[in-house]
Amino acid sequence: xxxxxxxxxxxxxxxxxxxxxxxxxxxxxxxxxxxxxxxxxxxxxxxxxxxxxxxxxxxxxxxxxxxxxxxxxxxxxxxxxxxxxxxxxxxxxxxxxxxxxxxxxxxxxxxxxxxxxxxxxxxxxxxxxxxxxxxxxxxxxxxxxxxxxxxxxxxxxxxxxxxxxxxxxxxxxxxxxxxxxxxxxxxxxxxxxxxxxxxxxxxxxxxxxxxxxxxxxxxxxxxxxxxxxxxxxxxxxxxxxxxxxxxxxxxxxxxxxxxxxxxxxxxxxxxxxxxxxxxxxxxxxxxxxxxxxxxxxxxxxxxxxxxxxxxxxxxxxxxxxxxxxxxxxxxxxxxxxxxxx
Amino acid sequence: xxxxxxxxxxxxxxxxxxxxxxxxxxxxxxxxxxxxxxxxxxxxxxxxxxxxxxxxxxxxxxxxxxxxxxxxxxxxxxxxxxxxxxxxxxxxxxxxxxxxxxxxxxxxxxxxxxxxxxxxxxxxxxxxxxxxxxxxxxxxxxxxxxxxxxxxxxxxxxxxxxxxxxxxxxxxxxxxxxxxxxxxxxxxxxxxxxxxxxxxxxxxxxxxxxxxxxxxxxxxxxxxxxxxxxxxxxxxxxxxxxxxxxxxxxxxxxxxxxxxxxxxxxxxxxxxxxxxxxxxxxxxxxxxxxxxxxxxxxxxxxxxxxxxxxxxxxxxxxxxxxxxxxxxxxxxxxxxxxxxxxxxxxxxxxxxxxxxxxxxxxxxxxxxxxxxxxxxxxxxxxxxxxxxxxxxxxxxxxxxxxxxxxxxxxxxxxxxxxxxxxxxxxxxxxxxxxxxxxxxxxxxxxxxxxxxxxxxxxxxxxxxxxxxxxxxxxxxxxxxxxxxxxxxxxxxxxxxxxxxxxxxxxxxxxxxxxxxxxxxxxxxxxxxxxxxxxxxxxxxxxxxxxxxxxxxxxxxxxx
Numbered sequence: 001x002x003x004x005x006x007x008x009x010x011x012x013x014x015x016x017x018x019x020x021x022x023x024x025x026x027x028x029x030x031x032x033x034x035x036x037x038x039x040x041x042x043x044x045x046x047x048x049x050x051x052x053x054x055x056x057x058x059x060x061x062x063x064x065x066x067x068x069x070x071x072x073x074x075x076x077x078x079x080x081x082x083x084x085x086x087x088x089x090x091x092x093x094x095x096x097x098x099x100x101x102x103x104x105x106x107x108x109x110x111x112x113x114x115x116x117x118x119x120x121x122x123x124x125x126x127x128x129x130x131x132x133x134x135x136x137x138x139x140x141x142x143x144x145x146x147x148x149x150x151x152x153x154x155x156x157x158x159x160x161x162x163x164x165x166x167x168x169x170x171x172x173x174x175x176x177x178x179x180x181x182x183x184x185x186x187x188x189x190x191x192x193x194x195x196x197x198x199x200x201x202x203x204x205x206x207x208x209x210x211x212x213x214x215x216x217x218x219x220x221x222x223x224x225x226x227x228x229x230x231x232x233x234x235x236x237x238x239x240x241x242x243x244x245x246x247x248x249x250x251x252x253x254x255x256x257x258x259x260x261x262x263x264x265x266x267x268x269x270x271x272x273x274x275x276x277x278x279x280x281x282x283x284x285x286x287x288x289x290x291x292x293x294x295x296x297x298x299x300x301x302x303x304x305x306x307x308x309x310x311x312x313x314x315x316x317x318x319x320x321x322x323x324x325x326x327x328x329x330x331x332x333x334x335x336x337x338x339x340x341x
Numbered sequence: 342x343x344x345x346x347x348x349x350x351x352x353x354x355x356x357x358x359x360x361x362x363x364x365x366x367x368x369x370x371x372x373x374x375x376x377x378x379x380x381x382x383x384x385x386x387x388x389x390x391x392x393x394x395x396x397x398x399x400x401x402x403x404x405x406x407x408x409x410x411x412x413x414x415x416x417x418x419x420x421x422x423x424x425x426x427x428x429x430x431x432x433x434x435x436x437x438x439x440x441x442x443x444x445x446x447x448x449x450x451x452x453x454x455x456x457x458x459x460x461x462x463x464x465x466x467x468x469x470x471x472x473x474x475x476x477x478x479x480x481x482x483x484x485x486x487x488x489x490x491x492x493x494x495x496x497x498x499x500x501x502x503x504x505x506x507x508x509x510x511x512x513x514x515x516x517x518x519x520x521x522x523x524x525x526x527x528x529x530x531x532x533x534x535x536x537x538x539x540x541x542x543x544x545x546x547x548x549x550x551x552x553x554x555x556x557x558x559x560x561x562x563x564x565x566x567x568x569x570x571x572x573x574x575x576x577x578x579x580x581x582x583x584x585x586x587x588x589x590x591x592x593x594x595x596x597x598x599x600x601x602x603x604x605x606x607x608x609x610x611x612x613x614x615x616x617x618x619x620x621x622x623x624x625x626x627x628x629x630x631x632x633x634x635x636x637x638x639x640x641x642x643x644x645x646x647x648x649x650x651x652x653x654x655x656x657x658x659x660x661x662x663x664x665x666x667x668x669x670x671x672x673x674x675x676x677x678x679x680x681x682x683x684x685x686x687x688x689x690x691x692x693x694x695x696x697x698x699x700x701x702x703x704x705x706x707x708x709x710x711x712x713x714x715x716x717x718x719x720x721x722x723x724x725x726x727x728x729x730x731x732x733x734x735x736x737x738x739x740x741x742x743x744x745x746x747x748x749x750x751x752x753x754x755x756x757x758x759x760x761x762x763x764x765x766x767x768x769x770x771x772x773x774x775x776x777x778x779x780x781x782x783x784x785x786x787x788x789x790x791x792x793x794x795x796x797x798x799x800x801x802x803x804x805x806x807x808x809x810x811x812x813x814x815x816x817x818x819x820x821x822x823x824x825x826x827x828x829x830x831x832x833x834x835x836x837x838x839x840x841x842x843x844x845x846x847x848x849x850x851x852x853x854x855x856x857x858x859x860x861x862x863x864x865x866x867x868x869x870x871x872x873x874x875x876x877x878x879x880x881x882x883x884x885x886x887x888x889x890x891x892x893x894x895x896x897x898x899x900x
Contacts, residue, residue, distance in 0.1 A: 007780075009747075010732075011729070011751075011769055012692070014718065015689065019681065042576045045600055045601065046604040047601070051369055052365065052366075055368055056365060060361045063359070076577065084573070084575020086575065128359035172514075172520070174514035176523045176807060188772055189744075189747075209779050211773075217345070219363065219364055224343045242546055243546050244646070247545040248489040256634050256635060262550065272779060274346050277347070277349075278771075285361045293721075301729070315540060317543065
């Protein structure tokens with residue numbers, strides 16, 4: 001019996017947003033009389049942080065503190081239409097709609113402030129701390145709150161904005177497949193270090209090391225949770241789970257978490273991540289979306305690392321101990337490949 | 342551990358923003374960590390009823406008879422819903438965007454096509470009473486032979502799974518039994534390649550395994566409307582689907598959701614919304630329909646299985662000159678979203694690499710299993726697994742380091758992709774370089790100096806003369822396996838048109854692309870990737886295709 005060390009890698013790209021487009025998102029932004037903003041959406045927060053990323057995009061665009069913005073989402077009576085949270089579309093599509101809406105609302109806010117300060121709105125800037133002042137003259141200023149109160153009670157202005165983002169639907173050529181799938185791609189390269197036991201067929205993932213290019217990490221903490229969680233799912237897809245372990249035989253499906261195998265806390269490997277940011281020309285502040293793609297490089301990297309460790313190729317997922325042992329038997333034992341670094 | 346490589350692409354970014362780029366705590370964190378956040382199932386109603394469904398024990402069977410009389414008399418039962426009670430009992434999810442034919446009943450009629458297909462719904466005062474009554478529904482079946490393998494299902498004479506698609510494949514463009522991708526001439530390139538490698542990859546189905554299972558609570562509201570607490574990943578998508586199935590105007594439904602306990606694609610199908618609302622309509626009471634864990638794992642739609650057969654032609658120096666991919670998506674018994682996943686898969690071929698000759702054929706196949714649906718990266722995840730294992734094998738075959746092999750073949754700004762759009766904003770090379778650096782994986786000087794910003798375009802931007810073929814016409818499976826028929830006079834396709842731009846993000850004025858990066862100086866001439874080999878000349882061109890003919894739409898079935 002021996003445990004063989006292996007290292008494998010894979011590199012991928014991933015399309016951001018619904019393939020072929022045609023998937024609109026809308027946003028509505030308005031201020032209460034104290035200059036506190038609400039963003040109304042119909043996007044879905046699945047735990048990925050849809051509300052928070054919309055909130056940060058709105059606060060940045062409005063030029064107000066983040067505490068002054070809350071996102072109210074997914075009530076069909078008050079939230080405008082949105083296709084939904086899937087296809088890595090949330091940040092890109094909803095984010096852009098929020099920018100359009102927040103820009104309009106900011107325009108009215110600055111007009112109201114300009115009227116109070118008796119200056120041209122084009123000369124006004126926000127400090128992101130709740131104040132509006134004349135560019136280069138910080139003393140000539142008004143708070144967002146005072147400007148909003150003036151708009152509501154004195155000037156009769158609605159500080160609000162509407163936004164929509166739509167990439168027009170692309171056709172597909174039946175003969176050649178010519179199409180415009182998406183406008184932005186995220187990228188990744190991931191290295192897996194693992195060991196394979198040639199007696200039990202057990203694979204232990206020891207370390208993940210990765211580089212993800214995501215346009216811009218709008219909230220680095222949420223990016224980190226996505227990348228770590230996604231890589232865990234990738235590891236689970238590669239080595240553990242399926243409702244049909246002998247697909248296409250439909251039997252033996254798990255009925256609960258005892259029978260449906262997934263890696264537990266003891267199986268989680270440390271993950272060392274580098275984030276690269278090449279802004280998407282049409283992304284909100286350059287953002288793309290790490291949502292789906294972060295799982296993808298793990299599957300092939302694991303398979304390639306297993307080959308590096310024992311010299312067998314398992315081309316059918318998941319790579320279970322049974323498959324490894326059968327392949328080792330067919331090969332006549334482990335044949336470790338060249339060690340890398 | 343997470344680090345930022347701010348040195349890369351620094352001149353394309355403004356890093357002096359106020360809130361963007363900050364790890365601010367989410368607005369709903371306090372509610373989540375104190376257990377006060379309300380999910381769909383946290384909405385209590387007085388007089389709440391519970392709905393459960395009778396599911397088929399057979400993979401494929403004709404329904405001979407249904408007897409609900411005992412169930413109707415069972416304790417606590419308020420209503421039994423049968424197929425004829427569903428106003429529009431045939432739907433396909435993507436009909437909302439005009440894609441595909443209605444092919445799936447909410448409750449089975451005449452036939453069941455997968456094990457677990459709902460046939461009858463029972464509504465009772467409690468979960469336990471509903472489950473007890475479900476067992477009292479007597480359904481007579483005549484079992485039918487079933488088909489589980491995608492390639493078996495495509496064979497002439499195979500068992501017909503879903504009569505809407507009698508060939509067991511989704512029909513693309515009203516013309517083909519699959520979606521094609523044609524770029525250059527792979528057959529000619531295989532003949533000139535130093536090595537040809539053909540391999541088969543299989544990804545099994547995957548369960549989403551969200552913490553929260555699928556479910557809905559629907560209740561009559563005042564003014565003849567219904568409030569619906571939903572776990573849907575697309576609120577209006579689910580509202581629209583429910584309105585269609587129940588033949589209601591959309592504004593009679595008031596959907597509330599947005600805070601969901603995990604989805605991963607498993608909450609796109611509106612598995613529970615239509616029946617819960619129908620139950621509320623028929624009983625005048627609030628109705629809760631939630632899948633148990635076993636139901637969710639066995640009968641909630643999974644990520645579908647994908648099979649990819651990849652054939653590559655590679656030169657001794659590592660250049661991939663041709664890639665052919667044949668893909669089979671196992672949709673299960675009904676379309677749901679698999680037809681979309683197939684087109685997404687085709688758009689992703691041949692992966693993030695510049696290959697001068699590419700051919701793709703992707704099938705959406707019906708089998709007698711639980712209908713598949715979206716899941717994190719579907720259409721791409723299985724293909725990426727296949728491509729990247731294939732890349733590792735190719736690197737091994739030609740004796741080149743796998744990272745070097747990726748960089749050599751990586752797509753770069755300005756390259757033409759197989760779906761005939763120019764690549765821009767690429768960063769695959771930089772990701773490989775950074776990952777290599779982090780693990781001290783030795784790279785050659787050439788690989789370290791490579792850049793996504795340079796070396797692309799030029800001859801790599803060309804659309805090669807392309808041969809097309811008529812293989813796989815609907816209803817003619819015998820043409821599927823035939824060697825590609827060179828269409829006489831197939832002409833090179835016209836140059837692509839730039840899609841409408843939607844610019845919003847404005848890089849700072851100082852933005853100057855193609856400046857040398859700190860760690861990766863722009864590459865010397867020696868590091869320039871080899872130009873794409875000149876593709877073989879096809880048959881003499883006939884009349885050029887017109888722009889209008891280029892885009893026959895997959896979306897022509899609007900109904």
